[in-house]
Amino acid sequence: MDELKYIEFENYLKNKLSQTEKIAFETKLQSNADLKQEFEIYKALETSLSSKFENEEGEQELRNTLTGLRNQFIKEEEVSKKKTKVISLFNYKKLLVAASIALLIGFFTFKNGNPAYSDFANHANLEFTVRGDNNETIKTAETAFNTKNYTTAFAQLTVLEKEFPNDIEIQLYKAICLLELDEFSQADTIFETIRTGNSAFSTKATWYKALSLLKQKKFEACKNTLKTIPESAEEYEIAKKLLNKL
Template identity: 40%
Template sequence: MQEEVYIVFEQYLQNEMTVEEKLNFENQIQNDTDLKESFELYKEANQFLKIKFSNETVDFKNNLSLISKQYSSKEANLGKTKVIPINSKWFAIAATIVIFISIWFFMQNGTPEYNDYKEHEKAYFTERSEGNNTLKEAEEAFNAKDYQKAIGFFEKIDQKDFGGEEHLFYAIALIETNQFDKAEVILQLIKEGNSIYKEKAIWYLGLSNLKQKKYDEAKIILETLSDEAEDYDKAQEIIKKL
């Protein structure tokens, strides 16, 4: 399929056409079976890219396989060998399948992203927050993912009311708001101490560097994570991709 046809498909899907252009395109695909089939496949492939690593990935690959078999079967049913011109619908469909399967493999082996691995636990400062409204507000803001607001509350709290857990969640909020230097100072202190959050501090130091695209530093830090750590498997996955 010619490149400009893909561009038209994308313009239609992204709602970048004028009303007249949209009507013309819709009329064209209704009257051109080949074009309609190619467009439907293109839409399916686009949807696949959006769902990325979800369970639907397997279903999509199976659908592509089924489509290929169906088209092969149709050709076989003609009862004779047929020379297919390069601009035919079959070439277009095959080309589309190849393009998106290639993208799938690229995505599977692509550079890991911070957003793919940030799964923060809920803050739960029950004991320490009793009688401390500011700490309770910090907890609620963090759990609502209002990280800037949470930081404001954390910074109003007296340090004597801070434990390892509070420091960890404060550091996470700082990472989320791209205040990396402040976050890493806190995480280093937790890492070098005897806190039960030591492994979590290492994990988030790695994620902080990953978010900054400091891939070598992230890899070095994550390699120090114990194989008994909760996040060990995820860390190994990141290391393998870096």
Template identity: 40%
Template sequence: MQEELYIAFENYLNNEMTLEQKNAFENQLQNDEDFKKQFELYKETNSFLEVKFSKETSDFKENLKSISENHFANSTKKKSKVISLQSKWFAIAAMLVVFIGVWYLNQGTNPSYSDYNFHNEAHFVERSEGNPDLKAAQDYFNAKDYQKSSESFAKIDNLTNPEVQLFYAISLIETDKYSKAKILLENVSQGNSVYKEEAIWYLALSSLKQRKYDESKKYLKQITEDSEKYSSAQKLLNDLE
């Protein structure tokens, strides 16, 4: 039981035990105070990771579980020196602490897209008369339903209006469709509309979201002092450098 503690905790939390195993596990929780404390500590750590991290946590836990299973299996086969329950648990806890520290360090290195994705509301049409798809795209965008917004934009024929292209591109960035967004934004940025530099700003934000930091800086440096995005661009540049 000592060697399979971590796997037992995982199996119990994931409801992967047989009824007999579950009853035995819960009986030990009630009668073994040390076992209960170890389990509660593990559960709290597990909950913390699930709240703070998403895919990284899942990948890390899978790797850790695989390492633990292999380690325990090899230890049993070789009949090596038995390591105490407490030592094994603190080894696992130490690995979790290292993971958390690395994650925080990485997060603090560069700014995040979510720090800058504050979008103006779209106001193309007042009523649904004329082009219901455009009205739907506008309303979904303002409701922050970017998936449905981008789907509505895609139904519009002859989409040549720079303002509409800009908001369509923003919806695409929000739904991680970067290549199509880039085509639209570059088209607007190469024109002479009032949305020219705003399109460059979103090219920079799209690169930021993809963690293409050098590319993002390249676009930010193209934004002129006359643009309303200039101060934001300078701040982001400063954060990136």
């Protein structure tokens, strides 16, 4: 029975109910105080956790919501006792415990050292614009990388590197492919070579070196690398965001 109830909650929030079903559900909420309170908790949890705690405002919003609901339930329970009317708050308490646990899991996951690599690995599309539009290897490399086919992209970029041995951008994207394929040692060697050089890709390579360390769960080394990114760099704000979550 609970499963069907929560499915109805979900369908309502996702606008999957017909107009008739929606009206019927809202009527039930108005006539059933217990159901309405359960729905409010479910909605608060679903809405707040969907952001995966990517910002402090989201965390605080959920905390405030849970606190408000808890206080409301306590008042209702006190009133019910005065009226000698027994109202079961078992489901409320069960949901509040679940919400609190979810809150704590999200809080510690995103604030105490375990942000996810996937949350920050947003690669810019590969677009070679100055190496010849008719080069089929370039086109294949771009398509493969931009569709996340990193094995093919790496192979094509390796071919291109032979034709353009001093092209730092090709080397950087090769390293990104290696990172996505979990070939950390090779990727880190390339990132380190680029970041200690004098090219325009130095800071970007530093950022990717930090991402590699993050993916390997080497959190202290990741933090130290992030701290070397200067405020003037394009990657500074995203690096600061990641650093705050470590």
